[in-house]
Amino acid sequence: MFDFLSFQKRNTDAPSEILNWRLFYGVFVFGLMGAARGLDEGLIGTTASQKSFIALFGLKNPDLSKAEQANLLSNITSMVQMGSILGALVAFYLTDKIGRLWATRELCIVWVAGIAIFLAAASNGSIGMVYAGRFIAGIGIGQTTVVAPTYLAEISPRFIRGFCVCMYSGSVYLGIMLGYFASWGSSIHISNGSELQWVVPNLLHIYFAAIIVALSFFAIESPRWLVKVGKHEQAATHLSALRQLPEDHWYVQSELLDINDQLDREREATMGSTWFAPIRELVMISSNRYRLMLSVFSQVLAQWSGANSITIYAPEYFAMMGTTGSNEKLFATAILGVVKFCSALICALFLIDYIGRKRSLMTGITLQLIAMLYMALFLVIDSSVGDEDAVQSSSQKAAAKGAIAMIYFSGAGWALGWNSIQYLINSEIYPLRLRAIGGSFAMTFHFVNQYGNSKAVPSMFIGMTTGGTMFFFSAMTAIGGAWAWFFLPELSGKSLEAVDAVFDLPWYVIGRKGKDLTVGIGGAVEAVSTEKAKMEMVEDTREVESRRV
Structure with missing residues (x-):
């Protein structure tokens, strides 16, 4: 059996009990929420290529x-992103107000309600119901990108936080x-012209939402959220259960x-502040502005x-x-x-966690850049490849196979790099x-950027040509690699509380030397290494708790 403890933990003295079924159950439940995003991205493109859907909605x-057809397609595909903008905006309030578990149940209800309206459009061909249903579903789906990574980062031991959030x-x-x-299976087994060709695959949304809601009732609420809302005894109990250690164990006490x-330092710094204080903190404190810069640029560069x-x-x-033929395209997809x-x-x-966030991202960007450049050059040189009636030479056919392979390489690079980082970085900084x-x-x-991208791409293919569009994406990928090398800090192995020390450094060294310059600085979990220190940690924690009471 693969030994996570020796592979991921490496140079820490964390007890082996912290990697247990309770932790991985929570990781499974909240990690599964990523399927909400994936199902929409995987289904809407393939749904829109089904003959029954094309005919029903014109x-x-x-x-x-051509421009109007492209606009109609982009409106349908991007409507979830529009709803997700609202979902992501309200997620922070709901996540902090009602907790991570109840926020999960709430978003699943909204998600299912939207999908139900979308599927109901099959009975009357109403494009308005398609828009409305996908927008409402997006409100629920958008919340998953805040609720799930936040919870996963908060319950995870520091040396496998990357694994858990990923x-x-x-x-x-x-x-x-x-x-x-x-979608591929329904195109084969359900007759053309039947709305069931796209309705049946989209039922996956409802299945996954129901599974997540049911499983959430057996998950443990985030101890960090419980501390934030003043439920200290419950937080200690939940953290003890998550770590499968007694409440008075040095590891549990050091985390608490x-x-x-x-939290005490944050409250002391903002005592007497209004509800607007967190927003002001984000933009007025230099270390938080750097964090905001990471959030903004990681999303812009990833999406484009x-x-x-x-x-x-x-x-x-x-x-x-x-690739020609409807079934062949769906199978390749x-x-x-x-x-x-x-x-x-x-x-x-x-x-x-093993080679770090930054190296993983740079590996993915390199693969993606090579693939994008090949596809761009191929589309510029062989502009007739997409025409079904075009006659291709053997060399052109070989080059086309290479271009198809590069789609897969690009997907692998994206999964290794930007797609993992864009969720992980914001949950831990x-x-x-x-x-x-x-x-x-x-x-x-x-x-916002995903909406702009999904809305713009069909028109970009027309205005910039397919080859020009791929060159644009190649340039953005290269810029992303340069930005990540200079600005993105390596945070693998650091506790969430110790991350603050990295952002207290001068801005020009955070991305390149932040981790090396803050070794041993920050959280108590990282500092404790001897039995004497562990006992002192327990006594210090008890003293802090007694003063609080």
Whole structure:
């Protein structure tokens, strides 16, 4: 059996009990919420390529111009992103107000309600119901990007935090893969012209939401949130259960001391502040401005690197590279889902904590850049490849196969790099007081850019040509690599409370030397190494608790 403790823990003296079924159950439940994002991205592109959907909603209406057809398609695909902007905005309030568990149940109800309206449009062909249903579903789906990574980061031991949070991004690709295969299977086994071709695959949304709600009732609430709302005894009980250690164990006590110390410092610094104080803190304190910069640029550069547009419009990309036939495009798309899912698992299990966030991201960006440049050059040189009636030479056919392979390489690079980092970085850079609102801001910006990207890509193919669009994505990928090398700090192995020390450094060294310059500085969990220190840690924590009482 694979030994997570020796592989991931390495140079720490954390007790082996902390890696237990309670922890991994919580990781499974909240990680599974990533499937909400994945199912939508995997299903909407393939749904829009089903003949029954095209006919019902007039996606290829001859009375519409090419630009109008592209606009209709982009409106349908991007409506979830519009709803997700609102979902991400309200997520920080709900997550902090009602807790991580009840926020999960609430978002699942909203998600299912939207999907039900969307599917009901099959009975009357109402494009308005499609828009409304997808917008409402987006409100629920958008909340998952804040609720799940926040919870996963808060319950995870520091040396496997990357793995735990990346279970969310890995589940994105589980949803994408299942969505792709469901659409491919329905295209084979359900007759053309039947609305069931796209209704049946989209029922996966409802199945996953029901599973998540049911499982959430057996999960443990975040101890850090419980401390934040003043439920200290319950927080100690929950943390003890998560770590499978007694409440008075030095490891549990050191974590509680870190959490309480950080929260006390934050409250002391903001005593008497209004509800607007957290927003003011985000923009007025230099260390928080650096955090905001990381949130903003990680979302902009990730979304405009092009890989996410391939996820949403995968059948169109395979058609551009010479794949013909509806079933063939859907099958090729399904295999892309497998590639991305496997790449995301490799990243979560072996890279994100072992070689670090930064190296994993740079590896993914390099793969993605090579793939994008190849596809850009190919589309510029062979502009007729997407025409079904075009006659191709043997060399052109070989180059087209290479371009199809590069779609898979791009997907692998995206899963190894940006897709994991865009969720992980925002869940671990913010202090407890600002974690929900910081993550909410980041994911709002994420969906604004994803909406712009999904809305713009069909028109970009027309205005910039397919080759020009791929060159644009290549340039953005290269810029992202340069930005990550200079600005993105390595945070693997650091506790959430110890991350503050990195952002207290001068801005020009945070990204390149932040981790090395803060070794041993920060959280009590990192500082404790001897039995004497462990006993002193327990006594210090008891003294702090007695003063609080």
